[in-house]
Each structure stands twice: as C-alpha cells, then as structure tokens.
Amino acid sequence: MPTDTASADATIAAKVPVTVLTGFLGSGKTTLLNRILTEEHGKRIAVIENEFGEVGVDDALVVDAEEEIFEMNNGCICCTVRGDLIRILGTLMRRRDRFDHILVETTGLADPAPVAQTFFVDDEIAGQLRLDAIVTLVDARHLVQHLDDDKPDGVENEAVEQIAFADRIVLNKTDLVDEAELDDVIDRIRAINRVAEILPAQHAKVDLDKVLDVGAFDLGRTLEVDPAFLTDSEHQHDLTVTSVGIELAGDLSVPKLNDWLGELLATKGTDIFRSKGILAVGGQDNRYVFQGVHMLFEGTDGQPWGEAPRISRLVFIGRNLDRGALEDGLRGCLVSGR
Structure with a gap:
C-alpha cells in the first residue's frame, strides 16, 4: 500500500x-x-x-x-x-x-x-x-x-x-x-x-x-x-489612483502625437504611472503599439489593421488625471484635427 x-x-x-x-x-x-x-x-x-x-x-x-x-x-x-x-x-x-x-x-x-x-x-x-x-x-x-x-x-x-x-x-x-x-x-x-x-x-x-x-x-x-491570510477579506485600494480610457476613430498624425505625448509625459509623467495604447497612425497599415511608464515611453509596430475599424484606444493610469484635457489632447492629434 x-x-x-x-x-x-x-x-x-x-x-x-x-x-x-x-x-x-x-x-x-x-x-x-x-x-x-x-x-x-x-x-x-x-x-x-x-x-x-x-x-x-x-x-x-x-x-x-x-x-x-x-x-x-x-x-x-x-x-x-x-x-x-x-x-x-x-x-x-x-x-x-x-x-x-x-x-x-x-x-x-x-x-x-x-x-x-x-x-x-x-x-x-x-x-x-x-x-x-x-x-x-x-x-x-x-x-x-x-x-x-x-x-x-x-x-x-x-x-x-x-x-x-x-x-x-x-x-x-x-x-x-x-x-x-x-x-x-x-x-x-x-x-x-x-x-x-x-x-x-x-x-x-x-x-x-x-x-x-x-x-x-x-x-x-x-x-x-500575514497570519490572517486565510480569513482576512479586507482590501482597500488607493482611490486617488484612477484610469482614463479613450477611444477615438480616425487616423492620428505622428508629429502631432509625438509632440503631445512628449510634452504630456515630461510635465505630468510623475503622476502618470502607466500609459498604453493601440493607435491608428496615418499612412501606416499596422497598429502602432504605445507603452509608457512615467516619463519613459516607446512605440512599436503591431498587427495589421486589415478590415478592422481604425479606432485608437489609449489608457492612462495614475493620479490627478484630467479626462477632458487627455481627450482633447488625443483628438488634437488627428490628421484632420485642430
């Protein structure tokens, strides 16, 4: 046995x-x-x-x-x-x-x-x-x-x-x-x-x-x-940390995007813990993958758009996030934007 x-x-x-x-x-x-x-x-x-x-x-x-x-x-x-x-x-x-x-x-x-x-x-x-x-x-x-x-x-x-x-x-x-x-x-x-x-x-x-x-x-x-590991169900997040998600149809201009993201992260990067997005860039067949941590950011080519709608999705996670300003900033990066 x-x-x-x-x-x-x-x-x-x-x-x-x-x-x-x-x-x-x-x-x-x-x-x-x-x-x-x-x-x-x-x-x-x-x-x-x-x-x-x-x-x-x-x-x-x-x-x-x-x-x-x-x-x-x-x-x-x-x-x-x-x-x-x-x-x-x-x-x-x-x-x-x-x-x-x-x-x-x-x-x-x-x-x-x-x-x-x-x-x-x-x-x-x-x-x-x-x-x-x-x-x-x-x-x-x-x-x-x-x-x-x-x-x-x-x-x-x-x-x-x-x-x-x-x-x-x-x-x-x-x-x-x-x-x-x-x-x-x-x-x-x-x-x-x-x-x-x-x-x-x-x-x-x-x-x-x-x-x-x-x-x-x-x-x-x-x-x-944590002696209370098996019984403690209390968990409180820092409610000052929030997320702003933006979806926007239309192609974005690379120069406008670089200028806006560069200034945003240089001035607000301490409060922006994480930024990431899948962006539709004018003249490019592939998705543009954007990743940022505080002031550091990089972009790489992603999968082809193919027949999928060219809709950019961008997320910011951090403190003191101004939703209106972020939405206006991304909208201002449209090829045909202001």
Whole structure:
C-alpha cells in the first residue's frame, strides 16, 4: 500500500498548477506573458487576464496563441471580480483536457494575497487546483519610487504587498539602472522579502523553468507574513489612483502625437504611472503599439489593421488625471484635427 506521504504527493500531482503573475504598473507582466505563450516549453497554458481601466488594451498586446485566454475587465481581480475568477476557474476545469497549467495575470494595482486566498478558501477550487507560485515582476528603474509612495491612512502599498507575497521576483529592466542603483533596489526587496529567489532580467527574459511549475508557494511562510491570510477579506485600494480610457476613430498624425505625448509625459509623467495604447497612425497599415511608464515611453509596430475599424484606444493610469484635457489632447492629434 502507498504511504501517506506517497498518497499526498499523488493528490498534489493530480491538481492543475496555477501561477499568479503580479507586479506594479509597467513592470513587464505582459512581456513575460508573451514569452510564456511563445517559447517552447511543452506546456499547454490557459490564461486569465485582469485589466484595470474602462478601455481594454491588453488583449491587443498579447500575442496570438492557441492557448485559451479569458479577460476580466470589470474590476480588480483581488476584490470586486473575485467571484468572476472562481467562475472562470470552474469553467476551465470543465475543459480540463485542453490545458495542463493556468496562469493568472493580475492588474498592476492588485494585492496578490486575496487572489492566492482563492485557492485555499474555496473547497471546489482547492480540490482541483494548486497554487504553484506567485511570480512578481518589479521595474528596477521605478520600484523605489513606488515603495516610498505616501499612501492615505488605511490604504496598503500594492508594490510592497506584491513583493512580500512573492515566491519568485523577476527584477526587470536592469539595463535602465547602474550597479549602485541595482544594489539599492535589491536591498529594498530583501528588506521586504528575504527568501524569494530574485531573477535579474531585461525585457522580462528569464528561464521559464524558474517561474513555471516550480512548487514554490509555501502556505506556512505566507501565514508568517500575514497570519490572517486565510480569513482576512479586507482590501482597500488607493482611490486617488484612477484610469482614463479613450477611444477615438480616425487616423492620428505622428508629429502631432509625438509632440503631445512628449510634452504630456515630461510635465505630468510623475503622476502618470502607466500609459498604453493601440493607435491608428496615418499612412501606416499596422497598429502602432504605445507603452509608457512615467516619463519613459516607446512605440512599436503591431498587427495589421486589415478590415478592422481604425479606432485608437489609449489608457492612462495614475493620479490627478484630467479626462477632458487627455481627450482633447488625443483628438488634437488627428490628421484632420485642430
């Protein structure tokens, strides 16, 4: 007869591993997700995406893949849509033969603890799935700024929470800091989490064997970090952080767009944590993919528009956002605009 240990091991092995991918706004989660979806690792992965904002952009940033991808755009996965997460997981388990790993990508403003809690407090989920690891991406250039962010009383710092609960920390964008800054960032991470393995990276390029199916989540350690982990459902976001989403039909002028975005991020970039968009640019057959983190931004060619309507979608996440000014600014970039 099998020993109790062997029986327990068999039970664990029968459960589908789940990776929770978290990290503050602009840390590189979607870049890592695309690597996971395109590299040869032999796994069939179902993806659950949660996006913060009224206008969805991330769906267009994720590469085409055969994997099943579910989107959750109507709130933050760690609070308002947690019931949706449970329902999607239940739907996935009815298609168990189509995948052998689940990846949950949270918003940049999510506390991973309530997400992880789902795999222990819901009996049906706990019986079929196992939390394999919480993988947190951090932006080496901007992490310290977010760790030192002055939050209102009673509001948690998501960047701190994401590091505290991490089993693996992908220290991304190391090429944007010097050695002394990098050492300081590592010291700050270690002050919050002494045991998680730190994986330095550029463009989220890491050995996927270090982040997938690693069996790294330790409930005992998590309870040391947060003794109320299995019972505490309280979670309060910083309500000063908001999202402005804009959709606009018509082609945009590259010179106008560059001038407007350059001035906007130079003057307001401290308050704009994240900006991203899929833009229709005059004279170009492909979508223009725009990504920004504070004052840093870049643009690349995306998929061809083909027969799809040429509608630009742009999202800003941050503080003190002026919706009217942002809408007017983008409208002013139209080829035929003011």
